[in-house]
Amino acid sequence: MKRVVVILVWVLIFVPLAWGVYHSVQKSLPLFQGQAEPPSPSRPRS
Amino acid sequence: MNFFSREATVAKPGFNRWLVPPAAIAVHMCIGEVYGFSVFNVPLTEAGAGWTIPQVGWIYSIALFMLGLSAAAFGKWVERSGPRKTMVMSAVCFCGGLLISALGVKLKLLWLIYLGYGVTGGIGLGLGYISPVSTLIKWFPDRPGMATGMAIMGFGGGALIGAPLGVKLMEYFKSATSVGVAEAFIAMAGLYAVSMLFGALIVRVPAEGWKPEGWEPKEHAKPMITKANVAVDVAWKTPQFWCLWVVLCMNVSAGIGILGQASKMCSDMFGVSALVGGGFAGLLSIFNMGGRFVWSSVSDYTGRKTVYCIYFLLGALLYCAVPWTQSTQNKALFVAATAVIITMYGGGFATIPAYLRDMFGTYQVGAIHGRLITAWSVAALLGPSLVNYISTAQIDSGVPAAEAYNSTMYLMAGLLMVGLVANLLVRPVDAKYHRNESLKP
Numbered sequence: 001m002k003r004v005v006v007i008l009v010w011v012l013i014f015v016p017l018a019w020g021v022y023h024s025v026q027k028s029l030p031l032f033q034g035q036a037e038p039p040s041p042s043r044p045r046s
Numbered sequence: 047m048n049f050f051s052r053e054a055t056v057a058k059p060g061f062n063r064w065l066v067p068p069a070a071i072a073v074h075m076c077i078g079e080v081y082g083f084s085v086f087n088v089p090l091t092e093a094g095a096g097w098t099i100p101q102v103g104w105i106y107s108i109a110l111f112m113l114g115l116s117a118a119a120f121g122k123w124v125e126r127s128g129p130r131k132t133m134v135m136s137a138v139c140f141c142g143g144l145l146i147s148a149l150g151v152k153l154k155l156l157w158l159i160y161l162g163y164g165v166t167g168g169i170g171l172g173l174g175y176i177s178p179v180s181t182l183i184k185w186f187p188d189r190p191g192m193a194t195g196m197a198i199m200g201f202g203g204g205a206l207i208g209a210p211l212g213v214k215l216m217e218y219f220k221s222a223t224s225v226g227v228a229e230a231f232i233a234m235a236g237l238y239a240v241s242m243l244f245g246a247l248i249v250r251v252p253a254e255g256w257k258p259e260g261w262e263p264k265e266h267a268k269p270m271i272t273k274a275n276v277a278v279d280v281a282w283k284t285p286q287f288w289c290l291w292v293v294l295c296m297n298v299s300a301g302i303g304i305l306g307q308a309s310k311m312c313s314d315m316f317g318v319s320a321l322v323g324g325g326f327a328g329l330l331s332i333f334n335m336g337g338r339f340v341w342s343s344v345s346d347y348t349g350r351k352t353v354y355c356i357y358f359l360l361g362a363l364l365y366c367a368v369p370w371t372q373s374t375q376n377k378a379l380f381v382a383a384t385a386v387i388i389t390m391y392g393g394g395f396a397t398i399p400a401y402l403r404d405m406f407g408t409y410q411v412g413a414i415h416g417r418l419i420t421a422w423s424v425a426a427l428l429g430p431s432l433v434n435y436i437s438t439a440q441i442d443s444g445v446p447a448a449e450a451y452n453s454t455m456y457l458m459a460g461l462l463m464v465g466l467v468a469n470l471l472v473r474p475v476d477a478k479y480h481r482n483e484s485l486k487p
Contacts, residue, residue: 023210027325
């Protein structure tokens, strides 16, 4: 019974954390899909 | 004895110590929301009060400043009062701060938001940050690094939750007459209060003399792990405290410099869109969270001094490699290098309480940790200022935007070398500073 309570409490904690990780992974997907544009053009050195 | 007292939280025989880390995480993942507060900046400027981005930016700065100040000022009270009372006070201050800020948005009074989220919420941050540290260290004498790593991982996770939660709540409450910020603050105050009070409810302290089943302290003491105790008022007068202060300050300054500018840096260096840059920042947040648990757990095996040497040496090497990844346009290596750097930034936060315990014992380790947190407040100003100032100066002097961060990377490597020297100077605390255990109540 005690072990079940411990598991339940850990699940309760991990659900919001997993939701946060899921959102961050989703947000980071363009990093792996996007094509790089050429870097910003060089400005003449003064 | 009342429900909130330390005595009321003493665990009964047979209590499962694995219930304590979730209590700590429940608090830390709420207060970690402060890292995601920037999602409110633009909506606050659109609230119809004429506020500017620099003006609303102060809310976050005041909150972080108050975090350091309150952790330093209330550390001894936290040790005396126990984790439950402190967690409840943290919830009252943090959630109360959100409610005051909601009123500030409705009344269009910016000073009320400074007072609410900044000052009151900031005190809640400080109390909540240090409250579970000494409790966890006492429950896990066999794995103190892993234990503190779990709690402080929750703080890193708080940003991952807080930012999208804030955005979704504002979208939900947005109307013709409101940008949804005040309503989002109220909803967050309610949600966070539930989580933090849940943590306060399940937290327990071990009974005097308790130790994990089957675990015996090692006969031959390691020189870098004391069996003595040092009081907080004495600890901060020792050279070890200030060496560790520099260690934390340098590690955080270097990491925060990258974390705070991640999106813009990625866009400038690799010519990617703001969307991709934002994705890079999100990815770093995950590594920041994971590094807290992984590196802190590793320190239980390697020792704290060794693990900080790894942070500083490997970190410096990787910082020096970043300009090369830019010049070769190797985006994958850039992402890999910065991800590892950020795991060590998080690891530095999570390992420091265990390092303090090794140096000063468990007696007032939470309070000592509180005073050391002032290094974070200094680093929060130092790191981003250095990156901003140097990269802007470079661009103004004609250096292409893509190369403007190179000098900053070398400077960050230099900061890590300062931290390495401070770490190498850490020696066991002189016995003259040890607490006389016969005076123990």
